[in-house]
Amino acid sequence: MPPRPLRAQKGFTLLELILVMVIIAVSMGIVLPRLPDIAGMKIHRGARKVGMIMKLTRDRAVTLRRYYRLEVDIETSTLKASYFGPENSYVEDEDIRVLEMPSPVRIADVVTSGAGRVVEGAGEIFFSPKGMIEPSAIHLTDGGDQEITIQPGVLNGSIRIEDGYVEFPTP
Numbered sequence: 001m002p003p004r005p006l007r008a009q010k011g012f013t014l015l016e017l018i019l020v021m022v023i024i025a026v027s028m029g030i031v032l033p034r035l036p037d038i039a040g041m042k043i044h045r046g047a048r049k050v051g052m053i054m055k056l057t058r059d060r061a062v063t064l065r066r067y068y069r070l071e072v073d074i075e076t077s078t079l080k081a082s083y084f085g086p087e088n089s090y091v092e093d094e095d096i097r098v099l100e101m102p103s104p105v106r107i108a109d110v111v112t113s114g115a116g117r118v119v120e121g122a123g124e125i126f127f128s129p130k131g132m133i134e135p136s137a138i139h140l141t142d143g144g145d146q147e148i149t150i151q152p153g154v155l156n157g158s159i160r161i162e163d164g165y166v167e168f169p170t171p
Contacts, residue, residue, distance in 0.1 A: 046105040046140055047148045050079065051159035053099050057081045058157040061127040068127040072110040072138060074120055077101040108139040111168040133157060137168040
């Protein structure tokens, strides 16, 4: 019987394994810092939702020719729209859903020209049937180092969202 030919060894050498691990480590060092910050995405998403409910409330006030208010509850971090009803009191608008901030985002305070800075309880932002919005600002925080300021345009209803806590002149 003739001698068997030597089989080619299957597997990787130690040098090949180390080289692959180095390539993976360098790739992770480049990619991981570029991945989005999940908490940062939540606070920005919350700010956009606050801006949308402010625009929707303004649009409803103009369309239905009613006075509206946006109740900003700091304790529960929710926003709720209501209109001035026939019994001379505010009635919740069922067509505008109550907005709850996604965890860990919460409302830090609301500042209005009428009530000043409200840090507990609920603040109110008023909307006129002519499209004017009370000068105001809502500040969001993620409980860490991120803060965002949302300010509506008084005359045109445009919404300005800025990173950081932007001071609003209180009366």
